[in-house]
Amino acid sequence: MQPSARSRERRVPRRRVQSATRxxxxxxxxxxxxxxxxxAVFVEKGFxxxxxxxxxxxxxxxxxxxxxxxxxxxxxxxxxxxxxxSEYNAQTRKxxxxxxxxxGRVRSAVRAISQVMYRHRxxxxxxxxxxxxxxxxxxxxxxxxxEEFIGMFERIIDxxxxxxxxxxxxxxxxxxxxxxxxxxxxxxxxSLKGRTRPEAVIDEISEFVVRGLGFESAxxx
Numbered sequence: 001m002q003p004s005a006r007s008r009e010r011r012v013p014r015r016r017v018q019s020a021t022r023x024x025x026x027x028x029x030x031x032x033x034x035x036x037x038x039x040a041v042f043v044e045k046g047f048x049x050x051x052x053x054x055x056x057x058x059x060x061x062x063x064x065x066x067x068x069x070x071x072x073x074x075x076x077x078x079x080x081x082x083x084x085x086s087e088y089n090a091q092t093r094k095x096x097x098x099x100x101x102x103x104g105r106v107r108s109a110v111r112a113i114s115q116v117m118y119r120h121r122x123x124x125x126x127x128x129x130x131x132x133x134x135x136x137x138x139x140x141x142x143x144x145x146x147e148e149f150i151g152m153f154e155r156i157i158d159x160x161x162x163x164x165x166x167x168x169x170x171x172x173x174x175x176x177x178x179x180x181x182x183x184x185x186x187x188x189x190x191s192l193k194g195r196t197r198p199e200a201v202i203d204e205i206s207e208f209v210v211r212g213l214g215f216e217s218a219x220x221x
Contacts, residue, residue, distance in 0.1 A: 015082075015141040017075050020068045030069045031079055033059045038076045043122050047077060047130040078138040081131055084123050085145045087116050092152065102160035103215040109156055110178060110206040117185035118198050124186035150175045157213065164218040178209050 019027050037059035041050045052073055056066050070076055095112035099105045117124060131142060153175035161168050168174060182205055185192070192201055210216045 015078060015138055017079065018071050027069055030061070030065075033061070034066065034069065034076055035079050035083055038080060039123055039126060042077070042080075042126050042130065047073075047133050052076075074135050074138060077130060077134055078142070080123060081127050081134070081138075081142045082145075084116070084120055084127060085142065085149065087120070088113055088149055089152070091116050092149075096156070102163040103210050103218075105156060106160050106178075106213065106215060107206045107210050109153065110182065110209050111202055113179065114182040114185060114202040114205050117182045118202070121186045121189055124183065128183075128187065150179055153179055160215055161213075164215060166214055166218055168213070174213060178213075181205055181209065 017031075021027050021030075034055060038050075038055045041054045041058050044050075045054065050073070052063055052066055055073075055076060056063050059066070070079070091112040092109045095108040096105055099108040131139065134142065150172075154171045157168065157171045157174055157178070161171075184205075185198075185201060196204075207216075
């Protein structure tokens with residue numbers, strides 16, 4: 001018998017990125033600038049070929065200034081990955097608060113992460129291409145936070161199935177499929193571009209998930 005999603009779900013602490021600046025608002029603002037600049041530079045040149053100097057030029061910062069807010073290029077890539085994972089979590093929790101029936105909660109949650117995918121297509125592609133280049137400590141934190149995100153969806157699915165009187169064979173596998181499916185928006189954009197409106201893609205993905213889990217038909221019974 002597999003453990004419940006509630007027992008698996010746990011909060012994963014973020015890796016602390018060292019800063020020489022004590023003003024937290026300034027650190028937040030400058031790191032946001034760095035992340036935005038780094039995304040553009042990494043997309044253009046790739047992580048290996050990009051330099052801190054390149055990122056500084058794109059962010060209108062000197063190298064010396066950059067090192068007041070991060071210690072390395074790895075720190076910057078970690079912050080890029082961390083921002084996307086954080087938005088996944090925040091938008092999913094916000095969507096859950098707006099839906100009250102079991103199928104509606106799953107549908108809303110899938111729509112939320114699909115919308116994040118559309119907003120951050122470049123960053124998602126970057127993460128899938130380059131996250132393995134993170135140093136081991138940073139990578140382990142990012143992977144643990146993604147696993148935390150998958151665990152949240154296990155809980156959502158478990159709760160919905162219980163309310164609808166359904167038994168699912170493997171909610172961990174279902175949660176992995178559910179959370180990966182919207183990634184096609186970023187990784188298969190070349191196929192979707194010009195053929196289907198973003199809202200139609202989001203609708204189809206969310207309805208596909210709800211139908212596939214059997215929640216839509218159970219809700220009608």
